[in-house]
Amino acid sequence: VSRLRRLKLRASQLSRQRYDVIVVGGGHxxxxxxxxxxxxxxxxxxVTQKIQTIGALSCNPSLGGVGKGHLVREVDALDGLxxxxxxxxxxxxxxxxxxxxxxxxxxxxxLDRQRYREFIQVQLLSTPRLKVLEGSVEELLVSDPNPAEPxxxxxxxxxxANGSQPISASSxxxxxxxxxxxxxxxxxxxxxxxxxxxxxxxSGLTQTLRDQxxxxxxxxxxxxxxxxxxxxxxLSLAKLHPPDRQPTPFSFMNTQTRCKPEEQLPCYLTYxxxxxxxxxxxxxxxxxxxxxxxxxPRYCPSIESRVLRFPGRSHQVWxxxxxxxxxxxxxxxxxxxxPPDVQLRLIRExxxxxxxxxxxxxxxxxxxxxxxxxxxxxxxxxxTQGLFLAGQINGTTGYEEAAAQGLWAGVNAARRALSQPPxxxxxxxxxxxxxxxxxxxxxxTEPYRMFTSRAxxxxxxxxxxxxxxxxxxxxxxxxxxxxxxxxxxxxRCSLQNAIxxxxxxxxxxxxxxxxxxxxxxxxxxxxxxxxxxxxxYKDVSFEMLASVFPECLSPYMEFSQRLKIEAVYKPxxxxxxxxxxxxxxxxxxxxxxxxxxxxxxxxxxxxxxxxLDRFRPTTLGAATRLQxxxxxxxxNLFNYVHFTR
Ligand code: FAD
Numbered sequence: 001v002s003r004l005r006r007l008k009l010r011a012s013q014l015s016r017q018r019y020d021v022i023v024v025g026g027g028h029x030x031x032x033x034x035x036x037x038x039x040x041x042x043x044x045x046x047v048t049q050k051i052q053t054i055g056a057l058s059c060n061p062s063l064g065g066v067g068k069g070h071l072v073r074e075v076d077a078l079d080g081l082x083x084x085x086x087x088x089x090x091x092x093x094x095x096x097x098x099x100x101x102x103x104x105x106x107x108x109x110x111l112d113r114q115r116y117r118e119f120i121q122v123q124l125l126s127t128p129r130l131k132v133l134e135g136s137v138e139e140l141l142v143s144d145p146n147p148a149e150p151x152x153x154x155x156x157x158x159x160x161a162n163g164s165q166p167i168s169a170s171s172x173x174x175x176x177x178x179x180x181x182x183x184x185x186x187x188x189x190x191x192x193x194x195x196x197x198x199x200x201x202x203s204g205l206t207q208t209l210r211d212q213x214x215x216x217x218x219x220x221x222x223x224x225x226x227x228x229x230x231x232x233x234x235l236s237l238a239k240l241h242p243p244d245r246q247p248t249p250f251s252f253m254n255t256q257t258r259c260k261p262e263e264q265l266p267c268y269l270t271y272x273x274x275x276x277x278x279x280x281x282x283x284x285x286x287x288x289x290x291x292x293x294x295x296x297p298r299y300c301p302s303i304e305s306r307v308l309r310f311p312g313r314s315h316q317v318w319x320x321x322x323x324x325x326x327x328x329x330x331x332x333x334x335x336x337x338x339p340p341d342v343q344l345r346l347i348r349e350x351x352x353x354x355x356x357x358x359x360x361x362x363x364x365x366x367x368x369x370x371x372x373x374x375x376x377x378x379x380x381x382x383x384t385q386g387l388f389l390a391g392q393i394n395g396t397t398g399y400e401e402a403a404a405q406g407l408w409a410g411v412n413a414a415r416r417a418l419s420q421p422p423x424x425x426x427x428x429x430x431x432x433x434x435x436x437x438x439x440x441x442x443x444x445t446e447p448y449r450m451f452t453s454r455a456x457x458x459x460x461x462x463x464x465x466x467x468x469x470x471x472x473x474x475x476x477x478x479x480x481x482x483x484x485x486x487x488x489x490x491x492r493c494s495l496q497n498a499i500x501x502x503x504x505x506x507x508x509x510x511x512x513x514x515x516x517x518x519x520x521x522x523x524x525x526x527x528x529x530x531x532x533x534x535x536x537y538k539d540v541s542f543e544m545l546a547s548v549f550p551e552c553l554s555p556y557m558e559f560s561q562r563l564k565i566e567a568v569y570k571p572x573x574x575x576x577x578x579x580x581x582x583x584x585x586x587x588x589x590x591x592x593x594x595x596x597x598x599x600x601x602x603x604x605x606x607x608x609x610x611x612l613d614r615f616r617p618t619t620l621g622a623a624t625r626l627q628x629x630x631x632x633x634x635x636n637l638f639n640y641v642h643f644t645r
Contacts, residue, residue: 019045020417021410022158022169024137026054028399029175029391029406031120032080036410037173038130039079040478042417045167046124047133047158049179049198054132055085055120057399058178058195059224059300061113061322061330063090064250066097066106067450068400070431073107073463075403076251077470077488078411079480081123082403083250087257089115091324092264093247102565103462104452107250110243110267112323115258136161136201140172140208142384153213155387161202171413173388175406176201178222178367180393185223185289185364187339196363206368213384216371220447221293222397223302223364225334226343228319229357230327237352238268238319252467252491253484259324268319268352272333275349276315277307279342289337289364299449300397302335302364303346317350328359337364369395372439373615378412378422379405379436382593382616388413394439397447404432405439411479423477426587426621428457428580429469441615441622457580459572464565468492491559498556498563502531505549515548516540535567587621591641602636612637 021037023030026048034046048054063086064072076083090109097106125132138161143154157168179194179201194200209215243264247257280303284290290304306315318332331353336343340361347353372394374382379394381387390409391402412422425433434455439448455461461469471488474480480488509527512534513519520539531549534540542560546553556563597604597612604612607628617623620641624634 016043017165017167018157019043019131019167019169021045021171021173021413022047022167023173023175023410023413024048024158025175025177025179025391026051026124026132027056027058027175027177027391028082028402029177029393029409030173031055031124032075032082032403032406033173033175033388033390033410033413034130034132035081035124035127036078036407036479037171037414037417038127039481040411040414040418042129042171042414044130044414045133045169046130047135047137047160047167049134049136049194051121051132051134053117053198054124055117056195057111057113057116059222060332061111061320062108063111063116063399064106064108065400066104067431067452067454068398069096069105069107069250070452070461070463070466071400071404071435071450072250073252073466074430074432074470075400075407076253077466078407078474079471079484080403080407081120082399084253085116085119085123086111086250087254088119089113090247090250090257091259091321092243092267093257093259094244095248101459101568102464103459103569105463107248107463109247109250109257110265110320113326114323135164136199137205138202139204140174140387141166141168142208142212142387152383152385153387154385169386170417171386171388173390173406173409173413174205174393175389175391175402175409176205177392177402178365180368181206182365182367185337185366186361187286187337187342188288190288193365194367195365196360200367209370213381213387215374215381215383217368218371218395219366220297220369220395221289221364221366222297222300222447223289223335223337224362225303225331225336226340226347226358226362227322227360228329228331228347228353229359230321230329232355232357233319233329234352234354235268235319238270241267241269241318243267252471253487263324265321265324267321270317270319270350270352271314272303272307272317273314273349273351274312276303276346277311279346279349280304280307280338283338283342286342287338289366297397297447299447300335302337303333304336304338306333319352334362336362367392369393369444371395371443373441373443375440376422376618377424377436377440377622378416379409379440380412380416380422386413386416392447395444395448396435396439398449401435401448401450404435407479408432408436411477415477424587425473426584427455428583428587429461429473430466431455431461434461437622437625441617441625442627443615456583457576459569460576460580462565462569464562468495494556495559495562495566498553498559499532499566501552501556502535502545502563502567505531505545505552516544532567532570535564536570583621586624587619589620589638589641591617591619591623591637593618600640602640604633604636605630608633
């Protein structure tokens with residue numbers, strides 16, 4: 001903490017008025033963006049409203065989950081912060097979806113809010129080439145369009161609300177989260193704010209985006225539950241839900257978490273009662289957030305929208321710890337926006353909460369977002385050179401989605417500032433690629449969150465192999481340290497050697513049965529199998545094989561789980577390979593950005609021309625995924641670009 005204080009004192013003393021990259025906002029997107037840009041080699045400035053809220057968890061005290069845990073692993077593989085922060089601050093670790101295959105396991109942890117924030121702050125404030133400035137950005141500085149490139153602006157810097165000198169930069173990354181023209185809602189009142197206790201981002205920013213740059217800006221909403229005083233909750237009436245006995249770290253660089261297995265805190269599960277539904281219905285006229293839109297966000301629904309959508313049902317409520325020494329509990333599933341006295345009445349309808357006291361009432365937030373189809377796959381605004389957007393401002397929800405975009409925007413903002421070409425990540429190699437591609441080619445109509453079902457190649461994009469997929473690439477892009485790269489190379493070589501050793505162990509199934517009596521291998525077929533083939537069987541573990549062939553397999557014991565997973569998915573991935581190649585060749589075909597789709601001399605319907613003109617996909621792959629595109633239109637587009645350009 002004293003190191004943090006010293007670092008904070010040093011912040012806010014700017015030594016220059018020009019940076020390669022300026023990042024606006026110190027949330028989950030902004031912190032990853034700033035750290036990534038600095039790692040790539042750019043002189044970077046992070047400007048955020050309050051240094052003390054850098055890395056704050058606005059809503060749930062948890063990280064990861066199904067799909068989201070994959071993103072955390074990928075951010076970590078690219079040397080981002082959130083995975084290591086999760087290992088430092090986690091107080092309850094569990095792997096979700098264990099009953100399904102490891103490709104869709106969801107690494108998740110409850111976090112100690114304070115530890116998470118402190119870890120992120122210490123990392124950022126001590127990152128070379130990165131300065132942190134406390135302040136609110138009032139305006140983006142944008143040059144007039146170049147006559148040679150009509151409609152194409154260029155960002156040149158920012159202006160702060162305190163009236164100080166403008167600060168210039170080659171690239172600016174905007175990560176304003178829920179703050180852009182934000183309003184908070186409780187009961188019948190609304191007030192300007194980005195989060196409880198924090199002012200909104202100035203409307204000057206929205207004006208620059210909408211009026212000066214002509215961007216389409218929409219409005220989204222979400223909400224958060226009341227925080228409860230732990231001592232007032234009767235946890236004996238809820239079902240204890242213990243964490244995993246052995247925590248699984250998020251980071252590839254960690255073999256253990258800071259919290260020891262026995263120090264972990266449990267969560268508790270309870271359910272709503274008919275009384276909850278009654279209070280919701282009786283108080284609808286007092287609840288302007290829900291009156292404006294009863295449906296609310298699909299992926300973080302309020303208790304009001306849950307009971308209105310599914311009347312008569314009881315709904316899960318998780319009681320989650322907020323920290324090792326925190327006096328508070330977070331009731332996940334009880335996001336609500338009714339007046340505080342009604343919130344108290346509602347929670348007391350739930351048996352363990354009969355005498356519960358509210359520390360901070362729940363509230364809703366509405367904010368501006370920028371329709372993300374106006375961005376390139378580098379997350380740069382297509383009509384404004386040097387302006388990058390990441391996080392909730394792009395219509396996503398969640399810390400992990402924000403962190404992943406932040407890292408990617410930071411890498412690309414730095415590359416632009418250093419005159420390097422944009423970096424690309426495809427949907428065949430990462431969930432980050434899926435996320436970015438979904439946003440820029442399909443857009444959003446409601447807050448977007450990651451699910452494993454969004455990825456076509458789930459069996460190859462697994463949490464266990466994110467380092468193999470991304471760390472070498474990240475090293476080439478400059479965002480991965482030599483230490484991590486060295487470790488990833490060691491892991492890759494060891495896995496390759498172990499797989500070669502397993503493949504070299506070939507013998508007939510009869511011989512295998514003799515060596516490993518009791519395995520459930522069909523007795524009818526006699527075939528030749530390698531150790532790798534055998535490892536595909538459910539009841540064969542690497543440890544069993546290593547006990548039979550210790551001389552060639554025991555050096556690889558540390559990778560036993562990874563080898564088992566590789567073996568299980570090998571047949572799927574062999575099948576996927578040709579499909580991945582086809583997609584990659586489509587991804588690699590760039591579509592020129594100056595095409596006039598309305599006059600293009602190929603057979604395309606008017607509807608397809610309008611879609612292409614509106615979304616201006618940058619690759620054939622992105623065009624393929626636009627809603628309304630037909631296979632014939634894609635074939636015609638391919639022929640045109642392939643043969644005439
Ligand atoms: P944020 O974490 O919001 O960070 C934005 C940062 O930008 C802040 O530090 C702010 O101070 C700074 N900033 C803004 N404007 C300026 C400016 N002009 N100048 C300088 N600094 C600026 N997520 C879920 O997954 N599930 C939920 O149920 C959920 N509910 C939520 C409920 C509420 C009430 C809120 C506020 C958020 C909720 N979230 C939820 C969203 C979650 O907090 C975000 O997805 C995540 O924090 C987004 O990260 P971000 O970096 O984009 O923005």
